[in-house]
Amino acid sequence: xxxxxxxxxxxxxxxxxxxxxxxxxxxxxxxxxxxxxxxxxxxxxxxxxxxxxxxxxxxxxxxxxxxxxxxxxxxxxxxxxxxxxxxxxxxxxxxxxxxxxxxxxxxxxxxxxxxxxxxxxxxxxxxxxxxxxxxxxxxxxxxxxxxxxxxxxxxxxxxxxxxxxxxxxxxxxxxxxxxxxxxxxxxxxxxxxxxxxxxxxxxx
Numbered sequence: 008x009x010x011x012x013x014x015x016x017x018x019x020x021x022x023x024x025x026x027x028x029x030x031x032x033x034x035x036x037x038x039x040x041x042x043x044x045x046x047x048x049x050x051x052x053x054x055x056x057x058x059x060x061x062x063x064x065x066x067x068x069x070x071x072x073x074x075x076x077x078x079x080x081x082x083x084x085x086x087x088x089x090x091x092x093x094x095x096x097x098x099x100x101x102x103x104x105x106x107x108x109x110x111x112x113x114x115x116x117x118x119x120x121x122x123x124x125x126x127x128x129x130x131x132x133x134x135x136x137x138x139x140x141x142x143x144x145x146x147x148x149x150x151x152x153x154x155x156x157x158x159x160x161x162x163x164x165x166x167x168x169x170x171x172x173x174x175x176x177x178x179x180x181x182x183x184x185x186x187x188x189x190x191x192x193x194x195x196x197x198x199x200x201x202x203x204x205x206x207x208x209x210x211x
Contacts (some may be wrong), residue, residue: 015056023170024050024158026057032179036060039112040148040180041140043198045206046116047127047156049163054152054175055114063112066103066135090119100135107143117198121161129206132199134191137183141191146180149202153209176205 019026042059044051052065065085086102089095103113117132140147152175159168178201183194 012056015053019050019053019057022168025172026054026175027172028058028175028177030177034148034177034180038146038180039063039107039110040146041107041136042112042114042148042150043117043132043136043202044114044150045127045129045152045202046118046121047152048121048159048161050155050159050173051116051152054155054173055150058150058175058177059112059114061112063114064103064106065114066099067116096135100139103139104143107139107145113139113145117195125156125160125166126210127156127160129199129203132195134195137191137195137198141183141194144183146182147194147198148180149178149198149205151176151178151202151205151209153206174209176209178202178205 036059039061042055042063044055052067055063055065066088067085086099086106087095088099106113113136115136117136118130119133122128122130137147139145152173154171155173158171158173160166181194181198181201183191
């Protein structure tokens, strides 16, 4: 078990949080993926650490360098991005492609951030994850984190936190279409549609 995964599991178990995962289809963790998950809670990073059985890197906001735990990884294996900097975004995109080409997985929250809606919605995605998946022909692994927001919404400052069970649905991998043109746009639309459908079912 990796050091990061061990820290994640120890942390959530200590405060009474458990994770239950439902798979639409068995996942071959020897294959690399672009993991795309919705984002409503600071627990989402922990959940992906729990879920992913193979080495991977996060692409996330540069502010995570301020956290004493996430800083360890964002200075080494993860990819920090300064959202308002085109240079930072380009460097992060290039580094992410390199990791995919090396056969490693990449985790991205395609909404880009935790939005202010409460209860949360699934917001439109940014295109970066799908451009990278298409460019490297790496399967997208859609992940719907169903109720982490009920245990800890955002950073917990507004509604606090409580113990409980977080349910996660891992959808079947989606392989990019090799056709040219704006194929990544149709990939983005397909992933969004499937994740939104799963999100709506579990949040009725």
